[in-house]
Amino acid sequence: MITMKDIILEGHPTLRKKADKVDLPASPEVRQLAKDMQEFLVNSQDEKIAEKYGLRAGVGIAAPQLNESLAMTAVLIPGFEEGDEPELEGIFVNPRILSHSVEEVCLREGEGCLSVDRDVPGYVPRSARIKVRYYDLDGNEYVKRFKGYPAIVLQHEIDHLNGILFYDHINEKEPWSLDDHQYLLGEED
Ligand SMILES: CC(C)(C)[C@H](NC(=O)Nc1cc(F)cc(F)c1)C(=O)N(CC(=O)NO)CC1CCCC1
Numbered sequence: 001m002i003t004m005k006d007i008i009l010e011g012h013p014t015l016r017k018k019a020d021k022v023d024l025p026a027s028p029e030v031r032q033l034a035k036d037m038q039e040f041l042v043n044s045q046d047e048k049i050a051e052k053y054g055l056r057a058g059v060g061i062a063a064p065q066l067n068e069s070l071a072m073t074a075v076l077i078p079g080f081e082e083g084d085e086p087e088l089e090g091i092f093v094n095p096r097i098l099s100h101s102v103e104e105v106c107l108r109e110g111e112g113c114l115s116v117d118r119d120v121p122g123y124v125p126r127s128a129r130i131k132v133r134y135y136d137l138d139g140n141e142y143v144k145r146f147k148g149y150p151a152i153v154l155q156h157e158i159d160h161l162n163g164i165l166f167y168d169h170i171n172e173k174e175p176w177s178l179d180d181h182q183y184l185l186g187e188e189d
């Protein structure tokens with residue numbers, strides 16, 4: 001099972017590389033990696049398992065964070081209430097943002113990262129709405145639109161596939177400033 005020691009930290013060159021496209025249909029090894037990534041997210045959100053293994057509750061993880069420079073990410077956003085089905089769950093292979101809104105949203109508390117063991121304060125502007133083309137492990141193509149928190153998580157993960165970290169987006173001079181096309185998530189109106 002994946003634990004925090006398997007997740008590479010900033011400074012490791014793989015985090016700054018553009019990940020290679022995944023050959024589809026995926027090989028057994030890639031399918032196993034996908035399974036391990038999904039299992040990590042489930043484990044990390046299980047209080048008992050997370051406590052036992054010292055896991056940070058993760059909503060997404062990208063293969064490069066496991067030193068596998070492959071364009072693949074796993075996402076698991078829990079539903080609001082216990083027992084609800086997840087808000088977003090899946091493996092996104094060779095994802096590509098086809099188009100995005102001009103409006104941008106930021107999480108009020110900024111962002112963190114499983115590969116960044118420190119707080120980096122500041123708003124991380126992300127497109128409010130995105131249209132993403134991606135594949136599943138069998139090579140089936142999907143084109144879907146995302147908004148809100150799922151859109152933020154997907155952009156954070158797709159950034160990892162392009163060697164980008166969340167703090168690359170923070171305004172150096174005024175980390176907590178917002179332009180007139182930027183809003184806090186949940187206060188877009
Ligand atoms: C960096 C960390 C704080 C571990 C962050 N976790 C997180 O947001 N936890 C969380 C949120 C929920 F809404 C429900 C829940 F169950 C757990 C996270 O996984 N990521 C993913 C990551 O680092 N991927 O590489 C960072 C988030 C910042 C914005 C989007 C993803």
Ligand SMILES: [Zn+2]
Binds near residue numbers: 113114115160
């Ligand atoms: Zn991250």
